[in-house]
Amino acid sequence: MNISVKAKRNIFILWLLVVPLGSILVYQYAPSRHVEWDAYLILLLLMLLTSSFPFFISGNTMFLSQWVSLAAFLNYGIFAEMILMQLSILPIAYHIKVNKDNFYRIAFSSLMFFIISVVCGVVVHLLGYNLGSLEVKDLLLFGTIYALCDVILNHALIYLRDSSTGNSPKLVDQSTIWDVIGLTITLPFGISLYFLESYIGTIAFVLLGLPFLMITLLVRLYSNSEKVNADLNEASQFGHELAERMTGKEIIDMFMERITKMFPIDSAYIVDDLYGKFQILRAREDGENVELFFAPEDLDNSLAGVIYKKGIPTLFDKQSEWINMKPPFLASDMQSVMCVPIYRNQKIESILVLASRKKYAFEAYQLKMVHLLCSYFAVSVEKAKYVRNALARSERCELTNLYNYRYLDKRLEFFMEKLSLGEYKTVSLIMMDIDHFKSVNDTYGHHSGNIILKEFARVIKDEIGSNGTVARYGGEEFVILLPNYTKVEATNIAERLRRKIEQTPFMVELDLDEVSQEEIIFITASIGVSTAPEDSDEGMSLLRNADRALYIGAKQAGRNRVAEYVR
Structure with a gap:
């Protein structure tokens, strides 16, 4: 692109007028959250790496770094995302081999990235996005709006630049289409990275960042072949879809279905190593x-x-x-075969x-691509396990290992829906409160109080x-949900629990004394019962x-009793 000396000078002037002062204003006034530096530095590393490895399709250069900047914005806000985007110019500068003739491109890129960061962030905030939200619908909506705003503004600014320098650009061209494709590829990754990092921490960067970089590098290797590029784009999209699945079964089902459609495959099998014995998974x-x-020994040989x-x-x-x-599972009319180990934690778990x-149905590059997809598959299964464990932890009280209020709320809503649909006739709820628990803490210490809470939870759960x-x-306070239990039945259970608690000795440690010692105490509980409908x-x-x-019928009436709700 030809550009005059005057136009270059104007770009530098605009940069000086906008970026330094604008950055200060963004820092002072834009919504932001406290930055977790370990996570943010990994985001920066990912941004630099993804910007360092562009690839080329139909003459267009693509930098798939938007997913990292999107995750940074969703979590920390405009300023944190803006810094990542500005630093991503460093590998871009290396890529274009900066000299005095093209140094203006660095200033223009910095100015353009600054405007995109600010405008996209402001638009999304004005539409109602709150930093740190974990609502999936909000993330999908605002993440999509942010990404679309990024693409539209990026091309609008380039169009204005080219128009003002005497060129005749097109507002929509082939590069626009590829940018939309890039958006489609990176958007699920950005949302997945933000969502997963919120649940399991920095390990999310390993689970998502490394596979993404692997895909990017492989795309570069095969970018000279249009057929390979088309297949890799499909594989990349396939990988993103795998990353969006939340259960191992969903991931396996989708993997098998999609991989048989991607390649000229008539049959596909996952042979799993289960405790040293092979089986068809x-x-x-x-x-x-x-x-x-099949017998494990038949598969082993x-x-x-x-x-x-x-x-x-x-x-x-x-x-x-x-x-x-x-193998015993392969039909006698099969000819071409690909066998790919599936690694997880540096150990072969299965064979595809x-x-x-x-x-000669398969090409050599397809074997490498399947190998890549198997790596992505293994990572997605591992991610699903982390998510499942994270969700389980988020639904449990760490002290008692009972469900917490978050899970209780969802379960209660589920039971009431069943009731409204006629699948349940009744739903009863028992609420329990340990009597004089504050005095227990004051007398024996909070450690002993925690011991009582854990043992109290165990008694209820066992019963x-x-x-x-x-x-x-x-x-x-503890709650018990009893589907298809009448008020009479629930009250009888509550009374049985009350007697059980009253008769159960609780061992506590006198940690408030100079010499620690154990003592047996007895406690009671007040209980309230309500039934729907x-x-x-x-x-x-x-x-x-x-x-x-509980409070009016049991506590105020003397404690250590069961009370039914009365209209």
Whole structure:
């Protein structure tokens, strides 16, 4: 692009007028959150790496770094995202081999990135986004708006630049289309990175950042081939879709379905190593899932077992190359076969076997691509495990291991919906409160109080078993949900619990004395009972009714008793 000396000078002047002062104003007035520096520095590293490895499609250069900047904005705000974008200019400068003739491009990129950061951030904030939100619908909505604003503004600014310098640009051209494709690729990654990092911390950067960089590097290797580029774009999208799945079963089902559509495959199998014995984890033949069972020793001595021991992705172009190792699950008319180890935590967990009835059906680069997708598959399964564990932790009280209020609220809503649909006839709720618990803490110490809370929770859980949902409501209050229990039945259970607690000795440690010693004490509990639809047809009202029965009917009446809610 030809640009005059005057235009270059104007770009530098604009940069000096806008970026330094604008950055100070953004720092002072833009919404922001406290920056966790370990996470932010990893974001910076990811930004620099993704900006360092552009790739080229149909003459267009693509930097897939938007997902990192999106995650930074969603978490920390405009200023933190702006700093990442400004620093991403460093690898871009290296890529374009900066000299005095093209140094204006650095100033223009800095100015353009600054305007994009500010405008996109302000638009999203004005539309109602709150930093740190974990509402999936908000993240999808505002993340999409932010990314679209980024692409539109980016092309608008380039169009204005080219128009003002005497060129004849197009507002929408091929590069616009590729930028939209880049947006489609990176948006799920940015949201997934932010969401996952919020739940499991900096390990999210490993689970998502490394596979993304691997994909980027592989795209660079094959960018000279249009066919390879098309396949890699599909593989990348496939990887993002895998990352969005939250359960292991969803990931496996999608992986098998999509991989058989990506390549000329007639059958696909995952041979899993379960405690040293092979089994068919999943099988798909001619587009249909099938159930297959074989003796572990038959699989061990087959092609799957051989590749498992070698640990190297292998391609067979025709049947004669593998027939002496024929697995029992491969049909006799199969010819081309790909076998790819699936690694997790540097250990082979499974073998993916893909087969076609045609000779020479697969190309060498497709073997590498399947190997990449297997890595992505393994990472997605691992991510699903982390998410599942994180969600489980977020729904449990760490002290008592009972469900917490967050889970109780969802469960109560679920039960009430079942009630409204006629699937449950009644839903009863028991609320319990330990009597004089403050005096226990004051007398024996908070450590002893915690011991009592844990033992109290165990007594309730053992008594209720699988008949209901037991949760710690807060402090020394506990709630039990009993679907399809009448008020009479729930009251009888509550009375049985009251007697059980009254008769149970609790061992405490006298940690307030100079010499620690143990002592047995007895406690009591006040209990309130409410039932839907008799008392209410709304979940929170049911909870309040039980609370009212507890305090008015039990606490104020002398404690250590069960009270039913009465209208």
